[in-house]
Amino acid sequence: xxxxxxxxxxxxxxxxxxxxxxxxxxxxxxxxxxxxxxxxxxxxxxxxxxxxxxxxxxxxxxxxxxxxxxxxxxxxxxxxxxxxxxxxxxxxxxxxxxxxxxxxxxxxxxxxxxxxxxxxxxxxxxxxxxxxxxxxxxxxxxxxxxxxxxxxxxxxxxxxxxxxxxxxxxxxxxxxxxxxx
Amino acid sequence: xxxxxxxxxxxxxxxxxxxxxxxxxxxxxxxxxxxxxxxxxxxxxxxxxxxxxxxxxxxxxxxxxxxxxxxxxxxxxxxxxxxxxxxxxxxxxxxxxxxxxxxxxxxxxxxxxxxxxxxxxxxxxx
Ligand SMILES: [Zn+2]
Numbered sequence: 001x002x003x004x005x006x007x008x009x010x011x012x013x014x015x016x017x018x019x020x021x022x023x024x025x026x027x028x029x030x031x032x033x034x035x036x037x038x039x040x041x042x043x044x045x046x047x048x049x050x051x052x053x054x055x056x057x058x059x060x061x062x063x064x065x066x067x068x069x070x071x072x073x074x075x076x077x078x079x080x081x082x083x084x085x086x087x088x089x090x091x092x093x094x095x096x097x098x099x100x101x102x103x104x105x106x107x108x109x110x111x112x113x114x115x116x117x118x119x120x121x122x123x124x125x126x127x128x129x130x131x132x133x134x135x136x137x138x139x140x141x142x143x144x145x146x147x148x149x150x151x152x153x154x155x156x157x158x159x160x161x162x163x164x165x166x167x168x169x170x171x172x173x174x175x176x177x178x179x180x181x
Numbered sequence: 182x183x184x185x186x187x188x189x190x191x192x193x194x195x196x197x198x199x200x201x202x203x204x205x206x207x208x209x210x211x212x213x214x215x216x217x218x219x220x221x222x223x224x225x226x227x228x229x230x231x232x233x234x235x236x237x238x239x240x241x242x243x244x245x246x247x248x249x250x251x252x253x254x255x256x257x258x259x260x261x262x263x264x265x266x267x268x269x270x271x272x273x274x275x276x277x278x279x280x281x282x283x284x285x286x287x288x289x290x291x292x293x294x295x296x297x298x299x300x301x302x303x304x305x306x307x
Contacts, residue, residue, distance in 0.1 A: 029255055036247060044242035054240070061242055062250050069254035126235040145229045146236040150199040166190040173193060177224045180231050 013038075017081035025072035032069055039082060040065050042147065043089045049142040050093045050135060053100075060096060064089040079156050086143075086157045129179035137172035140165055183211045188218045196225045 017038060023031030044061035051057050067088050075084055130138060143149045143157065151165045158165065183191075188211045194200050195208045212219050 029251075032254070033247075033251075036250065040246065040250070041242045044246075045236060045239060048239065049236075058242065058246055062246055062253070065250045066254045069250075122231065123235050123238055126231040130232065130235060141232060142236060144193050144197060144199075145232045148197055148199060151194055169193050170190055173225060173228060176228045176232065180228055181224065 014080050014082075018077070021068075021072050021075055021081050024069060025075075032072075035068065035081075036065055039068075039085050042082075043085060045146065046086060046139070046142060047089055047093045049138055050090070051097060051100075052131070056096055056100065057093075060089055060093045063092050067092075080153065083153050083156050086147075087159075090139075090157060126180060129176055132179075133172050133175060137168045137175075140168045141172045141176070144169060182214075183207045185211075185215060185218055188212070188215070189221055192218070192221055192225050193229070196222060196229055 017035065020031045020035040020038075024035055040061050043064050044057050047060035047064075048054060048057035051060070064085060068085055075081065079087075130141065133141065139158070140154060143154045144151075149157075151162050151169070154165045155162045188208055191200060191204055191208050195205060200208065212222065
């Protein structure tokens with residue numbers, strides 16, 4: 001069961017994930033399962049943010065975790081484990097996106113059942129607002145507010161300068177604040 | 182002191198608690214003196230709450246994904262029957278899903294693999 005943990009944890013989490021990755025590289029299946037439990041759902045949600053398609057996002061999450069199993073020994077330790085994994089997922093997701101691109105896709109984000117409960121209504125409004133952001137802003141919003149990542153880590157995952165991360169966030173936050181107030 | 186622009190760029194990570202001590206105190210110092218940026222902080226707290234709630238409400242990765250990953254990654258073999266393997270190298274292996282339905286079975290005869298059955302689509306749903 002997934003608890004509401006701060007997804008991008010502190011140094012303790014990173015130490016644990018590195019240890020699990022080392023054991024995964026040695027072929028330790030139980031270590032890989034633990035790593036999977038820590039990362040797979042987050043990778044799935046990130047991929048969904050990029051792709052708006054649950055099946056494709058599942059595919060990306062699965063592929064990414066298989067790559068983690070196979071390539072664990074190649075991790076060089078220059079970033080956090082989760083940054084490395086998210087980078088792989090992003091690459092796979094964008095690759096799929098290029099292949100799947102047929103005109104403008106309708107975001108699956110707003111295919112939520114209409115529900116009159118006020119909490120649900122406001123959630124739908126938020127999802128719609130997120131859905132209208134350009135993809136490049138949307139992922140920064142996800143990585144900051146859901147993953148709790150620093151702008152430095154986001155720059156690492158996206159392979160862009162920190163200043164670009166900040167400015168994408170700046171515009172995204174403006175649009176969201178406008179849509180949600 | 183930071184300008185409003187510098188401060189506002191950092192506000193999301195200030196709210197998130199993901200700034201280094203220096204940047205964080207620079208933002209805090211600016212906020213004491215600037216009502217405009219303080220309003221931005223309040224708005225960002227609101228946005229962050231809504232966004233987290235919305236992302237969290239999305240359905241999680243289905244449990245079955247693990248089966249596919251472990252099958253692809255580790256060729257997970259859940260059942261194996263050795264039939265006199267020390268004599269003729271005969272071994273029957275079956276790959277099962279967690280629900281117990283066979284996906285693939287093959288027979289190893291003297292080191293050669295003979296596929297008996299394969300119901301699992303590669304990487305697809307079963
Ligand atoms: Zn200011």
